[in-house]
Amino acid sequence: MTRQFRSLLCLFFIVSVSVQAQKKREYFGWGLVWADEFNVDGAPDKNNWTFEKGFVRNHELQWYQPENAYCKKGKLIIEARRENRPNPNYDSNSQDWKKNRKEIEYTASSLKTQGLHSWKYGRIEMRARIDTRPGLWPAFWTLGVEGEWPRNGEIDIMEFYRGMLLANIAWGSETRFKGVWQDLKKPIETFEDRRWGKKFHVWRMDWDEKAIRLYVDNELLNFVELSQTVNRDGSGKNPFMQPHYLLLNLAVGGDNGGDPSGTKFPSKYEIDYVRVYQR
Numbered sequence: 001m002t003r004q005f006r007s008l009l010c011l012f013f014i015v016s017v018s019v020q021a022q023k024k025r026e027y028f029g030w031g032l033v034w035a036d037e038f039n040v041d042g043a044p045d046k047n048n049w050t051f052e053k054g055f056v057r058n059h060e061l062q063w064y065q066p067e068n069a070y071c072k073k074g075k076l077i078i079e080a081r082r083e084n085r086p087n088p089n090y091d092s093n094s095q096d097w098k099k100n101r102k103e104i105e106y107t108a109s110s111l112k113t114q115g116l117h118s119w120k121y122g123r124i125e126m127r128a129r130i131d132t133r134p135g136l137w138p139a140f141w142t143l144g145v146e147g148e149w150p151r152n153g154e155i156d157i158m159e160f161y162r163g164m165l166l167a168n169i170a171w172g173s174e175t176r177f178k179g180v181w182q183d184l185k186k187p188i189e190t191f192e193d194r195r196w197g198k199k200f201h202v203w204r205m206d207w208d209e210k211a212i213r214l215y216v217d218n219e220l221l222n223f224v225e226l227s228q229t230v231n232r233d234g235s236g237k238n239p240f241m242q243p244h245y246l247l248l249n250l251a252v253g254g255d256n257g258g259d260p261s262g263t264k265f266p267s268k269y270e271i272d273y274v275r276v277y278q279r
Contacts, residue, residue, distance in 0.1 A: 030123050030277035037273045038076040044069055044111060052110040052249070054089065055098040060137070060254030062108040063087075069109035075270050078250045080108040080136065082265040106260070110249030118145050118243035119276055125204040126248075127272040130160050132188060132197035135260020137161045137251035138269045140203055142244035147172075150179035151231050153239025157214055158203040162258045163187055167214035167221035171239050172231035180232065184214075184222040200272060208279075212240060246274065 036048050043066070051066045068079045084103060091099040130138045139159045144152035151172035159166040165186045170179035188196055204215040214222040230238045250269040252260050 027123070027277055029279055031279070033119070033122070033276050033278050034117055035273060035275040036076075037074065038071045038271065039074050041072055042070065044071060044076060048113060048116060049111040049248075050114060050116065052112065055087075055101070056110065058251070058254040058256065059097055060251045060257065061260065062106040062250075062252040063104040064110045064249070065107055066109060068107055069111055075272055076111075076248070078109045078111070078138075078248065078269040078271070080106060080250050080252050080265060080267040080269075082260075083107050106252045106265075108250045108252060110247065110251075112245060112247045114143075114145075114245040114247075116245075118245040119278070120241070120243040121208050121278065123204065123206050123277040124157065124246070124275070125202055125277075126158065126274045127200055127202045128158075129200045129270045130158075130197070131250075131267045131269060132160060132163070133263045133267065134162075135253055135258045135263050136267050137254065137257035139247070139249050139251070140274075141247050142205075143247065144239045145243050145245060147237070147239060149177065151233060151235075151237070151239060153229070153242070153244065154179070155205060155207075155212060155214075155240075155244065157205045158216070160188075161256050163189065165216065165221075167216070169212055169214075169222065169224050169229070169240075171229045172233050174232045176233075180229075182222065182224040182228075186221060200270075207240070209241065248274070 036045060052064045054063060056064055062080060070077055084105060087101050087104050089099050090102050094100045126140050140157045142155045146152060150170045154170040156166055156168040165188055166184060168181060168183040170181050173180045201217050206213045211225045213220060226238060226240050229240050230236060248271060251257055
């Protein structure tokens with residue numbers, strides 16, 4: 001080994017230790033247990049993500065398909081596109097909104113770790129840039145692994161539509177398929193940075209056996225104690241005392257997304273990383 005090579009190796013070691021030390025200082029008491037940095041170009045890692053397909057929820061306009069998600073230059077890109085093609089499940093006699101739409105007008109992607117990775121408690125964070133134009137509905141959220149919605153529990157770490165950033169927690173009410181919501185809606189115009197919607201931000205959830213806290217750029221948006229989140233169906237179950245899996249999706253229109261007709265497509269939801277830490 002030459003002296004020059006030893007010096008380079010030593011320098012590399014010092015830099016690596018320094019980076020790790022900074023990470024440990026930033027997350028003192030937490031250990032990284034899972035992450036996707038999206039550093040390999042091409043399709044998302046099939047060991048981490050599966051895809052929802054077709055029309056899925058909330059009367060949204062987009063048809064979900066894997067082709068609209070790809071990794072490029074260290075980012076996961078979820079792309080919404082305006083298209084026009086036949087709905088392969090079309091049935092003119094159906095009362096199901098997923099089948100009585102004759103055409104697909106938009107496509108996008110929804111990725112999830114269901115069946116691959118789930119966690120009970122932890123610090124979960126994402127660095128991303130969202131498109132805040134009309135009709136778009138990006139989200140970063142979790143669902144419990146057991147039970148039907150909302151009795152399985154839903155945590156919206158990040159959700160955006162109609163000019164508002166949302167941070168929500170939902171669990172089961174007395175009525176089937178009706179949630180109890182601890183929600184927060186923050187108009188993005190209230191951020192001091194006038195270019196907030198053009199920049200990357202870090203969304204984070206801190207979740208333990210006592211409470212859930214939701215943040216953006218270290219600003220606390222929402223908080224709920226788990227003593228309040230027991231399902232009200234008489235079961236006594238708390239959906240936030242079980243493992244949850246992650247979802248990343250970009251929706252268009254639907255019940256809450258607004259009108260996308262005046263928005264220029266494609267639209268990109270850019271994710272730098274997703275990381276999970278535990279104590």
